[in-house]
Each structure stands twice: as structure tokens, then as C-alpha cells.
Amino acid sequence: MSSRAHEVADALFDRHAAVFGADLPVYRGHVHRVIGLVEHQVGVPAAAADAFGTAAFFHDAGIWFDHTWDYLPPSTRRAVDALADPTQADLVTALIGEHHRLRPARHPDPLVEAMRRADLTDITAGLVGCPGVPRSAFRALAAEYPDAGFRPMLLRAFGRGLREAPWRPAPMLKL
Numbered sequence: 716m717s718s719r720a721h722e723v724a725d726a727l728f729d730r731h732a733a734v735f736g737a738d739l740p741v742y743r744g745h746v747h748r749v750i751g752l753v754e755h756q757v758g759v760p761a762a763a764a765d766a767f768g769t770a771a772f773f774h775d776a777g778i779w780f781d782h783t784w785d786y787l788p789p790s791t792r793r794a795v796d797a798l799a800d801p802t803q804a805d806l807v808t809a810l811i812g813e814h815h816r817l818r819p820a821r822h823p824d825p826l827v828e829a830m831r832r833a834d835l836t837d838i839t840a841g842l843v844g845c846p847g848v849p850r851s852a853f854r855a856l857a858a859e860y861p862d863a864g865f866r867p868m869l870l871r872a873f874g875r876g877l878r879e880a881p882w883r884p885a886p887m888l889k890l
Contacts, residue, residue, distance in 0.1 A: 719759070719761065719764035719765065719768065720750045720753075720754070720759050720764045720765075720767045720768035720771060721747060721750055721751075721768065722768065723764065723765050723767075723768025723769055723772070724743075724746050724747065724750060724768045724769075724771050724772040727768075727769065727772040727773075727797070728743050728746075728772065731776075731780075734776075734779050734780055735779050736779075738779065738868055740861070740863040741862075741863045741864050741865050741868045742775065742776075742779070742865075742868075743860070744860040744861050744862060744863050744865060745775070745837055745865050746771050746772055746774075747856070747859075747860040748833075748837045748853075748856045748857060748860050749771055749774070749830065749833045749834055749837055750767070750768070750771050750833075751852075751856040751859075751860070752829075752832070752833030752836055752837065752845050752848060752852075752853065752856065753767070753771075753826060753829045753830050753833045755845065755847070755848040755852050756825075756829040756832065756833065756845050756846065756847060756848055757825045757826060757829045759826065763803070763806065763824075763826060765798075765799060765800065765803075766798060766800065766803035766806055766807050766810075767806075767810065767826060767830075769794050769797050769798055769807060770794050770806075770807045770810035770811055770830070771810075771830070772794070773790045773791075773793050773794035773797065773811065774790060774794075774810065774811045774814055774830075774834070775790060776790050776793060777789035777790035777793070778872055780793060783879065784872060784873070784875060784876025784879050784880070784887075785876075785879075785880065785883075785887070786887065787811060787812060787815070787887050790811050791807070791808050791811045791812060794807045794808075794811055795807055795808060806822075806824055806826070806827075809822035809824065809827045810826060810827055810830050812889075813827050813828075813830075813831055813889075814830050814831050814834045815831075815834070815887045815888050815889060816831055816888075816889045817888060817889065819831070829845070832845045832846065833845055836848075836853060837865075838866075838869070840857075840862070840866065841853040841854070841857070873885075
């Protein structure tokens, strides 16, 4: 497996650590588990590794950067702004914008669907698996990048989201 996407995400975590406060290990573990699950499913081509690592870092980061539960638009903007290669903006926009789609991703790049499945696998602690990825691989990723309270953090964020917009409690979900 390539480590470039992990390196890109770690550099962004180093640069923005203060934004996450006590949630830094929680979100860092989630990002790295998602990257690892995508690598197990489809691999990450070298030409897309920097863009993928950037998208993985920012995919939920609007929760912390922008203090909102409706985080996909600000997360996408921040990721696109952080890209070294602006020609990859379409891929990064799709990776973030499609990662909570309930149905298969609409973008043709296999990284997009792989990230959607990886995020779902991690959110469900492996109960919903990724095609072709053995549960032992998820357990190994979880051992390497510990959960550190990820699901309780999600519940707290969901509670804040209910207070923020009770008429739209899950704005990030798409059909």
C-alpha cells in the first residue's frame, strides 16, 4: 500500500492540529482508517495520492473548522483551496461530496465509491464492510489507528447538529 495519502493527511494534521483540540486523535484515526480501507479496495494511483490525502483530511473537517454540522460545502471548499494541483478539484469535490451518499457514488473514478464505502465501514465500526476487504484488514487498521472515541464524538456532533437545524438533522446525507 502507498503511504503518500497518509503522509499528505499527516502534514495537514500537523499544520492544523489546534483546530481539532482534544478531538485530534479521534479524527486523525478516522481519516487514516478511511485511507487504509480505500487502499485495500482499489489502491490509490500515485497521480491521485496528494489529492486523495487532501480530500481524506478535509472530508469531515468542516465540523471543526467551521463549527457546523452542515459541513460538506465548507469541507469541500477548504480541500479544493488546499490542493497543489487545481486540475484535481473535480475529483476532490466528488470524494467529499459523495462520501455520505446512501446509494453508490455517481462519479466515475473508483476512488469516489471506495471512499464512500470506507467511510461507512468506519462509521459502523466494521459492521458494514467494504467489498473485497476482509474484516481482519479493518481490525488491523483499527489497531494501527485507534478509534479514540470516534463514535461518541459523532453522537455529540449529531446532537449539536440537531440544535443547529432540527428540521434538517442530517444535511450531509444524500440519496
